[in-house]
Amino acid sequence: MSVSNEVLLDVQGLEKAYGGNQVLNGITTQIRRGEVVAIIGPSGCGKSTFLRSLNLLEEPTGGKILFEGTDITDPKVDINRHRQKIGMVFQQFNLFPHKTVKENIMLAPVTLKLMSKEEAEKTALELLKRVGLPDKADSYPDMLSGGQKQRIAIARSLAMNPDVMLFDEPTSALDPEMVGEVLELMQELAKSGMTMVVVTHEMGFAREVATRVLFIDEGKIQEENSPKEFFANPKNKRLREFLSKTL
Amino acid sequence: MSLIEQFQFNFLDDNRWQFIVSGLKNTIIITFFAVLLGIFLGFVIAIVRSTHDKTGKLKILNAICRVYLTVIRGTPTMVQLLIVYYVIFATVDPGKIVVAIIAFGMNSAAYVAEIVRSGIMSIDQGQFEAGRSLGLNYTQTMTKIILPQAVKNILPALGNELIVLLKETSISGYIGLTDLTRGGDIIRSQTYSALFPLLAVAAIYLVIVCFLTYLVGKLERRLRTNERK
Numbered sequence: 521m522s523v524s525n526e527v528l529l530d531v532q533g534l535e536k537a538y539g540g541n542q543v544l545n546g547i548t549t550q551i552r553r554g555e556v557v558a559i560i561g562p563s564g565c566g567k568s569t570f571l572r573s574l575n576l577l578e579e580p581t582g583g584k585i586l587f588e589g590t591d592i593t594d595p596k597v598d599i600n601r602h603r604q605k606i607g608m609v610f611q612q613f614n615l616f617p618h619k620t621v622k623e624n625i626m627l628a629p630v631t632l633k634l635m636s637k638e639e640a641e642k643t644a645l646e647l648l649k650r651v652g653l654p655d656k657a658d659s660y661p662d663m664l665s666g667g668q669k670q671r672i673a674i675a676r677s678l679a680m681n682p683d684v685m686l687f688d689e690p691t692s693a694l695d696p697e698m699v700g701e702v703l704e705l706m707q708e709l710a711k712s713g714m715t716m717v718v719v720t721h722e723m724g725f726a727r728e729v730a731t732r733v734l735f736i737d738e739g740k741i742q743e744e745n746s747p748k749e750f751f752a753n754p755k756n757k758r759l760r761e762f763l764s765k766t767l
Numbered sequence: 768m769s770l771i772e773q774f775q776f777n778f779l780d781d782n783r784w785q786f787i788v789s790g791l792k793n794t795i796i797i798t799f800f801a802v803l804l805g806i807f808l809g810f811v812i813a814i815v816r817s818t819h820d821k822t823g824k825l826k827i828l829n830a831i832c833r834v835y836l837t838v839i840r841g842t843p844t845m846v847q848l849l850i851v852y853y854v855i856f857a858t859v860d861p862g863k864i865v866v867a868i869i870a871f872g873m874n875s876a877a878y879v880a881e882i883v884r885s886g887i888m889s890i891d892q893g894q895f896e897a898g899r900s901l902g903l904n905y906t907q908t909m910t911k912i913i914l915p916q917a918v919k920n921i922l923p924a925l926g927n928e929l930i931v932l933l934k935e936t937s938i939s940g941y942i943g944l945t946d947l948t949r950g951g952d953i954i955r956s957q958t959y960s961a962l963f964p965l966l967a968v969a970a971i972y973l974v975i976v977c978f979l980t981y982l983v984g985k986l987e988r989r990l991r992t993n994e995r996k
Contacts, residue, residue, distance in 0.1 A: 616894065631911055632903065632907075
């Protein structure tokens with residue numbers, strides 16, 4: 521697990537407002553290759569909106585996002601091409617219910633003509649082995665448990681061979697006994713060097729797996745630090761309150 | 768006259784059954800092509816409308832579609848049929864069957880459009896986001912992810928629309944077209960007996976509707992086994 525100096529995502533003064541409601545108030549941060557950034561904060565603080573802005577599922581109303589040097593907030597940029605390199609894992613999994621597990625993983629690479637059907641199938645089976653579900657290739661998502669669904673969703677995202685992966689509260693919709701299997705997989709991903717940005721309520725994950733932790737409140741980064749410092753020595757008053765309630 | 772004699776008089780004498788057969792043929796042709804036109808046009812309208820709802824684009828097309836839906840759904844089918852025949856095709860004659868196909872197809876399109884749109888809107892926004900986040904563009908997300916699920920959900924409603932359309936074609940006689948209903952009516956006008964011709968016509972509609980219901984149900988079950996075992 522090594523963090524390079526190469527900046528993958530360079531976020532500059534990011535703002536997002538819905539009507540008169542300012543959700544993001546100028547967020548500036550850089551995410552380097554190999555980093556695992558955990559984002560925590562009270563609900564409604566804008567952390568999900570921030571994450572969803574990084575691949576423009578939410579369109580920012582101000583500021584810039586440079587992904588591998590390209591400003592993806594520029595309307596002239598082909599966002600679809602960049603999204604192929606930014607994986608995303610959702611709280612509600614969002615697997616395609618009308619496709620088998622295998623087809624879920626193959627859909628994007630085949631539709632975008634990045635792989636032939638045979639290659640995509642081979643990749644899908646390899647990824648299923650990696651996420652520990654090799655026997656589920658021909659199952660439909662509705663037949664799987666929440667934890668299995670999320671592991672498939674991660675495999676689907678990995679099939680695009682992304683440079684960075686965004687996780688939007690990946691374990692919040694899971695039954696407690698299934699949280700572990702998903703976190704374990706994410707930890708394995710982190711070890712393999714994947715760059716990850718994770719919005720989470722799992723303080724254990726933030727503490728043990730993240731290389732950096734951000735605390736967002738009122739649409740701003742209030743504090744960021746290495747996990748060790750972040751939890752042992754929180755400086756921001758609101759963060760101290762937040763941690764005292766959650767730990 | 769005994770029932771057997773009546774049957775013979777109404778259907779066998781002078782080969783009167785041929786009115787029923789040729790009428791049935793026209794009814795099936797009109798319904799078949801009107802359904803194709805209605806589904807095609809209906810999907811186009813639905814996609815324009817829901818693209819506008821989701822992205823805010825296609826403002827002008829959306830406005831045209833809305834006017835279209837309002838007019839078609841706000842006026843009786845029969846009046847529409849008469850307008851298409853006597854006004855739109857007043858000077859050129861493409862044939863009554865074609866007129867009927869266009870009139871019923873355009874009418875059905877309005878209802879199909881709203882069915883399809885409700886199907887698209889019923890798919891969770893997360894499906895859309897999952898597609899887009901993988902790098903698929905709007906059209907790819909629509910055709911690969913949203914529409915296949917939407918169609919499955921709206922199949923019963925589409926089957927119902929097909930049945931309604933089949934029965935609506937029974938007003939084709941108003942533009943002088945011999946459809947199934949008019950075929951039975953011609954027999955009645957010749958034999959002055961209403962019972963047999965009209966019952967026969969009703970029975971044929973009923974059999975076709977039952978058959979269509981069976982087909983739609985079968986298709987529905989086949990699509991559903993996809994998801995759960």
